[in-house]
Amino acid sequence: MKTFWTAVTGRFLVVGLLVTGSVFSQDSTSYTDTKEAKMKKSIGAKTIVFPTPVFVVGSYDKSGRPDAMVVAWGGICCSKPPCVAISIREATYTYGNIMARKAFTISIPSEKYIQEADYFGIVSGRTEDKFAATRLTPVKSDLVDAPYVKEFPFIIECSVIKIVPLGLHTLFVGEIKDVKADEAVLGKDGTPDIEKIQPMIFDPANRAYYGIGKYLGDAFSEGKKINK
Amino acid sequence: MKTFWTAVTGRFLVVGLLVTGSVFSQDSTSYTDTKEAKMKKSIGAKTIVFPTPVFVVGSYDKSGRPDAMVVAWGGICCSKPPCVAISIREATYTYGNIMARKAFTISIPSEKYIQEADYFGIVSGRTEDKFAATRLTPVKSDLVDAPYVKEFPFIIECSVIKIVPLGLHTLFVGEIKDVKADEAVLGKDGTPDIEKIQPMIFDPANRAYYGIGKYLGDAFSEGKKINK
Secondary structure, three states: OHHHHHHHHHHHHHHHHHHHOOOOOOOOHHHHHHHHHHHOEEEEOOOOOOOEEOEEEEEEOOOOOEEEEEEOOEEEEEOOOOEEEEEEEOOOHHHHHHHHHOEEEEEEOEHHHHHHHHHHHHOOOOOOOHHHHHOOOEEEOOOOOOEEEOOOOEEEEEEEEEEEEOOOEEEEEEEEEEEEEOHHHEOOOOOEOHHHHOEOEEEOOOOEEEEEEEEEEEOOOHHHHOOO | OHHHHHHHHHHHHHHHHHHHOOOOOOOOHHHHHHHHHHHOEEEEOOOOOOOEEOEEEEEEOOOOOEEEEEEOOEEEEEOOOOEEEEEEEOOOHHHHHHHHHOEEEEEEOEHHHHHHHHHHHHOOOOOOOHHHHHOOOEEEOOOOOOEEEOOOOEEEEEEEEEEEEOOOEEEEEEEEEEEEEOHHHEOOOOOEOHHHHOEOEEEOOOOEEEEEEEEEEEOOOHHHHOOO
């Protein structure tokens, strides 16, 4: 009933606004909700969130040749067991590689490797040896049947535990078997330091890369200032 | 056979390095692979990638009261249909809300809302009215049965199309029904501008928030400089 009422008054409100401007500006909360909703501009059902990552996903093909592609559709998806999800189109060479070997790595490039990382997303491993072209070094994981990128400072080794077809993309859930990082990007306590790793951010709205910005505050801490 | 050989020589290499330092430094590629692998430090099977997002996920509870929580385990997971994945623990209030209504929103806070966003991740909607506490405004989506945060500049409305239990977390795939943004964060061509939105990045290694950094280059462009 409330929903119906909001919908009905919402329609009148829009008409009202169109005809008489802000005549309803002193309305109650339910009116305000609908009015404010109209203030945000709809830009359609697009695949845009901020941030998205720049994951270089490593795999071996049938012949054992290392390949890698860039994936921006992905992220951590479970804490126990530790898992990361990546979504890949069936048309890619990587898709077949991961389906066959049930393993992949994620290598996170520092921003200085922007050209190499982007190259991994432009050409197909079906026709190109991307490691040779970028002169980057594939390293065979000692835990899963996939290679990672030696020059990138932070890598994750994954074993596929779930495959979820969604449409154009298939979501692969990889259980994280290990995380490895260059000593140079670890803080004093041995924890990876985002400011030293200098990962890139992908902006899907304008298809551009950004760096990491300034430190803003600590999680599970900033919120405690609310109501104080 | 090659794998076996690499493993065997790898072990000898490690022993050799321990005993005699860089005696093997002129080794062939297969040796180098294994040696370099040892140079990256293992930090265990942890849920760390860079970047992870700061998604404020909105839902209604049984009584119709709006709630929101922070989710860092998520990201776009399919282009057609446009989908986003979020992973949520069963213990959360939001889990029950989404299971019941099969809908959620994602509101992306600007960095100036760091306190409010973090608060959404500290307390439970089971005991607190988080919108009241933060003085933020819930707006009922006109497309899905969930509220979003009026004050946050960029929001996504989702209908749940798949639920994938993974362990501690359950992955919800939401089909994106619409994306809405404040006019103030749109560029001249109507495309959302990441520099105006000022989304936050969550660093799971040190549990801290960062801002967006500098523009680095265009995707599908930087890589063309390789091999030229």
